[in-house]
Amino acid sequence: MIGRSHVHNTTIRFSRTDAAGVIYFAQVLDLAHEAYESMMEEAGCPLSTFLKPNSIHLPIIRSEADFRLPMRSGDRIRVELAVSHIGARSFATTSRVLLEPDRTVAAQVTLYHCCVYPDGSGATDIPDWLRSALA
């Protein structure tokens, strides 16, 4: 772990499940994004910061996810997120999704973000205030 860590607790809601009776795979990535949003709020950089005109954007450029155990409606979940990479123009978060109360690992998700200008002109360096927030 090279940066900020964060714990996000939640419950698997019915809308995240599919006809196989378990969480739909893409919803597991959404859980990891939810933990990222929660971490950014705690770090003083809520996502709304990056939705303002002229703000830098932090789009996701790559995701990797491993799905080990099914999660079901009503399951209590603990997401342990850590900033797992901070580069000049990109960073990543890795989230371990644990089933409570045993904390068995149900999934692991890594999301890679880059820092870009809002006008679409390309990547830019992560500003110091964001680097500090992620560290």
Place this chain on the structure above:
Amino acid sequence: MIGRSHVHNTTIRFSRTDAAGVIYFAQVLDLAHEAYESMMEEAGCPLSTFLKPNSIHLPIIRSEADFRLPMRSGDRIRVELAVSHIGARSFATTSRVLLEPDRTVAAQVTLYHCCVYPDGSGATDIPDWLRSALA
């Protein structure tokens, strides 16, 4: 039917289902919105028109939905949409969601939109070009 009508064909995808094995109720409203988007494209007013700076917005102010039959992953669906109301500052679409090939009614959804200024200053009259498109 007092305005434009439109038919939208689609297939129930797995992500729309839930652990009860059928389509999640809120996804039925999304099907109706998808038919609305398709109708607006055919009418020459794709939703992207209303996402431009200074464009009027058409937020949904009310929805009503009746759910009669379950829909399952892979079911072929025909959505028959009609503009069911055009007022000074609002309009509505009513969508009948039919199961193919029998065309039994699985659901009916009405979405009420109003026409507002983008600056949040309130409702405004539906412009003539939009009124013509809906009629």
Place this chain on the structure above:
Amino acid sequence: MIGRSHVHNTTIRFSRTDAAGVIYFAQVLDLAHEAYESMMEEAGCPLSTFLKPNSIHLPIIRSEADFRLPMRSGDRIRVELAVSHIGARSFATTSRVLLEPDRTVAAQVTLYHCCVYPDGSGATDIPDWLRSALA
């Protein structure tokens, strides 16, 4: 209010928003369902109860929703749910979705459920244990 009431607090997550910058309308109905799930857990009848073989099902047969104010990514929300109808074979919940900290009403959603046999043979009376939980 004729039955159980429940308060559910949450935060609007980014995935619930759309390109208009606010919560997508169908996600407001999902918020109301999330509050319903939370209420049923508190009442000792989590939704997983109704997913077991041979259990009665409680499908939604109708929804009504009024959307008054936009909700944005990061907004803190308080959902005040009440069981607003209990009939022989159906019940309804009405959820007021409030923006914190002012508690202005952003939306109101009513979901009507009926009680059915799992084999698709039709409606049945709400069993006493469920009637007590909802009251």
Place this chain on the structure above:
Amino acid sequence: MIGRSHVHNTTIRFSRTDAAGVIYFAQVLDLAHEAYESMMEEAGCPLSTFLKPNSIHLPIIRSEADFRLPMRSGDRIRVELAVSHIGARSFATTSRVLLEPDRTVAAQVTLYHCCVYPDGSGATDIPDWLRSALA
């Protein structure tokens, strides 16, 4: 390409977008799954096959996705899917998501499935009829 290939055409719907004005990242993975469902239908193995009692299941055990260009509401999309791996007990599909009409690559998604018994007892060999369908 070592197996079946398939083309799936669709349009980016409004509900897939987020407040940044573009498709929400997890929805890109859902587009790839939609193409997989379409391929399986064409191959004679619709997903409903695997939802029947006693059927083998094909859960996703890993996903990888690269996001290169934003997609917006109304964009026409062509998904070119190919079965990129067939092992004893697992297979993968790789989907290139192209923006029409230029067919520039907006994203690439690989989904890894394994073949398991429905009772949770673990992995099993891909049956011959499925192997033929994927080849």
